[in-house]
Amino acid sequence: MDLENIIFPKGEKLSNDWFTGNAFLTPLLGSDANNEYSIGSVYFEKGARTNWHTHPKGQVLIVTSGKGFYQEKGKPARVITKGDVVNIPEDLEHWHGASAETEMIHIAITNCKNNVFVDWLKPVNTEEYAEANS
Numbered sequence: 650m651d652l653e654n655i656i657f658p659k660g661e662k663l664s665n666d667w668f669t670g671n672a673f674l675t676p677l678l679g680s681d682a683n684n685e686y687s688i689g690s691v692y693f694e695k696g697a698r699t700n701w702h703t704h705p706k707g708q709v710l711i712v713t714s715g716k717g718f719y720q721e722k723g724k725p726a727r728v729i730t731k732g733d734v735v736n737i738p739e740d741l742e743h744w745h746g747a748s749a750e751t752e753m754i755h756i757a758i759t760n761c762k763n764n765v766f767v768d769w770l771k772p773v774n775t776e777e778y779a780e781a782n783s
């Protein structure tokens with residue numbers, strides 16, 4: 650285990666319809682009349698990542714443990730580690746996840762627009778993921 654000081658439980662496994670590998674979610678806060686966003690802690694095992702996707706009102710990630718990647722379409726993947734904050738604009742295609750050799754946990758604060766939090770796209774394929782890890 651390469652993770653320290655884990656704050657939240659690992660959570661429930663997320664669907665492989667939208668995630669490659671083993672990713673887990675602990676919901677922390679749902680949207681309501683005052684908060685037009687949800688907050689969750691997402692645990693990515695080694696090699697796990699989201700599909701490519703967009704958020705209609707953006708998303709903020711706060712990495713709480715481990716090491717992984719954040720990549721915007723058409724740009725090189727960025728290494729993200731504990732303490733990093735990523736501010737993701739609306740409608741920008743991207744993915745996030747663990748590295749091949751290190752687990753990663755982030756808090757995701759996801760805004761919603763007309764009750765939509767995310768629009769899912771294609772999986773991050775083996776070549777794309779290998780390039781991020783290279």
Ligand code: MN
Nearest residue numbers: 702704708737
């Ligand atoms: Mn996202």
